[in-house]
């Protein structure tokens with residue numbers, strides 16, 4: 001994928017703020033701090049298009065990034081952020097579900113998990129939900145630079161098992177720090193949003 005143009009098209013907390021459904025979208029989901037915004041920056045080769053932070057809970061809105069005026073990557077706020085109050089957590093749930101459940105141009109949700117850890121209960125719940133809505137099939141194991149090659153294969157197997165991924169489902173190890181694995185993800189995304197994007 002040659003990214004000629006990448007821009008923030010909309011920042012939304014409710015439906016009225018979404019951009020029109022005039023092009024395909026793929027969204028990034030995963031717990032807070034897993035590396036969703038970093039992955040987006042890596043894919044478009046821009047350091048600061050999406051804001052990244054060492055402390056969890058950085059992305060609090062649904063951010064629509066438009067690529068080549070042909071498709072959008074949607075950066076979702078992370079879940080599992082312990083410091084959020086109960087009402088804020090409920091607001092988060094409504095906001096995310098409102099987008100995921102009703103967006104006709106949404107082709108797939110890429111589920112991100114940290115390659116070092118067993119997926120959390122919320123990761124499993126999220127992936128099940130995606131399976132239910134037919135939005136599953138692609139997952140990314142982030143921060144692949146943090147473990148050895150030997151550990152990598154074992155962890156990928158564990159993640160597949162925990163998420164109950166089907167054989168044909170794709171799980172890609174990626175490092176946004178070392179810039180590895182993202183070309184493979186682009187190949188998958190191109191299939192999803194149309195090759196001539």
Ligand SMILES: Nc1nc2c(ncn2[C@@H]2O[C@H](COP(=O)(O)OP(=O)(O)OP(=O)(O)O)[C@@H](O)[C@H]2O)c(=O)[nH]1
Pocket residue numbers: 030031032033034035036037038039051052053054055056057058059060076077078079142143144145146174175176177178
């Ligand atoms: N070592 C390493 N660190 C990473 C990688 N990707 C992200 N990080 C770090 O992880 C932290 C969180 O990254 P973000 O991209 O902000 O995570 P997020 O999933 O968008 O988090 P929220 O917006 O809170 O949901 C930052 O300190 C990043 O620098 C990676 O591939 N390797």
Ligand SMILES: [Mg+2]
Pocket residue numbers: 036037038051052058059075076077078
């Ligand atoms: Mg973020």
